[in-house]
Amino acid sequence: xxxxxxxxxxxxxxxxxxxxxxxxxxxxxxxxxxxxxxxxxxxxxxxxxxxxxxxxxxxxxxxxxxxxxxxxxxxxxxxxxxxxxxxxxxxxxxxxxxxxxxxxxxxxxxxxxxxxxxxxxxxxxxxxxxxx
Amino acid sequence: xxxxxxxxxxxxxxxxxxxxxxxxxxxxxxxxxxxxxxxxxxxxxxxxxxxxxxxxxxxxxxxxxxxxxxxxxxxxxxxxxxxxxxxxxxxxxxxxxxxxxxxxxxxxxxxxxxxxxxxxxxxxxxxxxxxxxxxxxxxx
Numbered sequence: 001x002x003x004x005x006x007x008x009x010x011x012x013x014x015x016x017x018x019x020x021x022x023x024x025x026x027x028x029x030x031x032x033x034x035x036x037x038x039x040x041x042x043x044x045x046x047x048x049x050x051x052x053x054x055x056x057x058x059x060x061x062x063x064x065x066x067x068x069x070x071x072x073x074x075x076x077x078x079x080x081x082x083x084x085x086x087x088x089x090x091x092x093x094x095x096x097x098x099x100x101x102x103x104x105x106x107x108x109x110x111x112x113x114x115x116x117x118x119x120x121x122x123x124x125x126x127x128x129x130x131x132x
Numbered sequence: 133x134x135x136x137x138x139x140x141x142x143x144x145x146x147x148x149x150x151x152x153x154x155x156x157x158x159x160x161x162x163x164x165x166x167x168x169x170x171x172x173x174x175x176x177x178x179x180x181x182x183x184x185x186x187x188x189x190x191x192x193x194x195x196x197x198x199x200x201x202x203x204x205x206x207x208x209x210x211x212x213x214x215x216x217x218x219x220x221x222x223x224x225x226x227x228x229x230x231x232x233x234x235x236x237x238x239x240x241x242x243x244x245x246x247x248x249x250x251x252x253x254x255x256x257x258x259x260x261x262x263x264x265x266x267x268x269x270x271x272x
Binding site: 005006009031033034036037044046047048050051078079082083085087111 | 145168169170171172173174175176177181182186187188189190210212214215217218219220221222223224225226227228229230249251252253
């Protein structure tokens with residue numbers, strides 16, 4: 001689609017929430033694509049620098065919350081000399097409708113891209129209605 | 133190419149172009165090179181330099197890293213695809229080509245440069261050339 005154009009720089013969006021975090025440090029909102037196919041809703045999110053073990057996905061009261069922590073220990077002993085972006089944890093949450101089969105949600109993390117597959121509940125899948 | 137242009141695409145392309153126009157500091161001081169994507173952070177560790185860039189969802193084979201003299205070039209293509217039979221609700225991830233060169237103020241050893249791509253982060257380890265390192269002079 002838009003793969004043949006030049007990439008532009010975009011400022012990372014910092015999280016602005018009503019409730020405050022109890023841990024220090026900046027939080028950013030990861031960029032996400034959401035698309036729907038016949039049997040599932042898929043959320044693709046960019047969380048560069050987050051390792052699998054530091055990623056927390058929780059589902060509570062129909063809210064799917066994704067929390068990715070950056071391991072700052074990797075930056076130990078490194079002096080910044082020039083900077084164009086800031087580093088921070090990622091968090092984003094989505095409210096799910098009851099059309100999603102919440103038991104069957106699956107997640108995959110590849111090269112800093114998290115793919116969440118939210119299968120539609122049986123009753124929400126589209127059906128062909130035959131005419132008698 | 134589709135018969136009709138994707139309205140999503142046109143809108144996004146325009147918005148992105150305007151955004152980059154507004155935010156581009158082309159009059160300001162900036163590192164050398166073509167584009168300005170990806171944003172980079174440069175660190176120093178002892179005598180060596182480390183360049184880190186966030187490039188999520190890239191194919192390693194689509195990434196081209198070159199070193200010449202004290203200039204480092206990072207180029208590639210980021211692809212975002214959607215399944216054929218899908219309706220897109222939200223599109224925020226960017227896709228496209230990028231090509232960027234960065235010149236360091238010191239000589240680096242091109243043979244000892246290491247590049248690592250992990251968890252969507254590209255890290256370039258650039259050791260300072262031995263002949264460029266400062267020499268301590270014993271005070272007699």
